[in-house]
Amino acid sequence: MMATPESPSLPLLDGHTIPQLGLGVYKVPDAEAARVVQTAIEAGYRHVDTAALYANERGVGDGVRASGVPRAEVFVTTKVWDDDHGYDATLRAFDVSLAALGFDYVDLYLIHWPVPSKDLYVDTWRALEAIARDGRARSIGVSNFAPHHIDRLLAETDTVPVLNQVELHPWLPQRAVREYDAAHGILTEAWSPLARGRLVGDPVLEAIASRHGKSAAQVVIRWHLQLGNVVIPKSVTAERIRQNIDVFDFELDADDLAAIGSLETGTRTGMNPDEH
Template sequence: MNHVLQLNDGHTIPQLGLGVYKIPEDLAAGAVEIALEAGYRHIDTAALYANERGVGEGLARVALPRDEVFVTTKVWNADHGYDNTLRAFDESLAKLGLDYVDLYLIHWPAPRQDRYIDTYRALEALRADGRARSIGVSNFHTHHLDRLLAETDIVPAVNQVELHPWLQQTEVRAYNAAHGILTEDWSPLARGRAVGNATLDAIGARYGKTAAQVVLRWHIELGNVVIPKSVTPSRIRENLDVFDFTLDAADHATITTLDAGERTGKDPDDLD
């Protein structure tokens, strides 16, 4: 799979990747192995997921050249702060069994802690060292980004946010685009809500695709990165099969009507 997007730092990122949230460590290696063999070249994990070691094992099983696989991980809220972040990164890198990660993110802003600026400065140092090729944030509202851009030196390459037809994040997407930040979508299928939706099923029937494939194609056509999660081999492969059809303007208009501002996770201002 060679569908990649350009980051603001000169690197590229595969547009569709495998997310491994809530995949137990003993299953993560197998899921990663299946995904890589199917053609995925982008794996998204985090310290919180407690499966970085399994992800690393899956990478080792397939043994692709390191520069052919894009690996993302994230620093958790409890490790915010400059020195804590550097220690947390070292732990993540050791578990993954890698010399560097392609993208390191602040998982949540945790604004009541008021440490995400110092945390991001640690990310800047990691990028300067080459141990994190690109750096960015996750779950940042525009007001978090305003402060970050004012008080740090490097514009984030990515802002990974919850985004799906019922939470289309129009304001955040526009802000990201205006500042050269790529939007990356987690929970792209709204934790399964897309499956069996009559509106999406009707669109999919016209293309011989499932509702999930329609939604993933919608993310792709928005110009975003998308990271669906699965441990089921057939679903992992199905989620990748979204590059052989195109939604029309009417399809996009119909999906736009589903937006209800409904989250499946927490509001970033409410998570410490």
């Protein structure tokens, strides 16, 4: 019987760690989330990324409990949505998320988008700082923040985000964001790591995959890992969930990495943070 793959963990600024590879559950219906999460944990995942927007926090919590793996061994992230920006609204939104998950704490709580048009993300961040002080979020970070958004947090608050989750894939490698994050000790996490599946079938990736006896999706996930990104591929299919974590038995060489680097186009599958 094959050993269950296990993701390495990366250190966070605050002394905690995060499994480098996790399961994303965007657009997974709440009724399916428990099965998907339980399948992933059985396949070796120890990191699940959800959000209030996804309306599946209850299912995620149920899946963690159904897995039989102790809560302390599964890293769970959720996020505050745009409608709940502001200090008091964020505190209320966190209470709702925590109750839906059925947990005493989350491992990581993120601001989902900066929403600069509202100009409330600094107040929202102060609420996250309070939640972290209370121990109800072990770590706090941001999502879809450009460097200038984080600059404001650093100038006006006391806590550096441990992580910045952004759209990131070979079409959009986010070099400037990754360099900024690294310079400040912030981990970069990739959402839409496969460009919502649109990269699968790319001939460059298929050729690399063929050489390694892997799929194009596995090649892209491996690329993320070798860049040092945290990566959260999403699937509801048991076989694909298992394939997505089966990426620790091969390594991309310099030629592979150069070929993948040639795919950059700047194409986004989601919104630009300054326009959201």
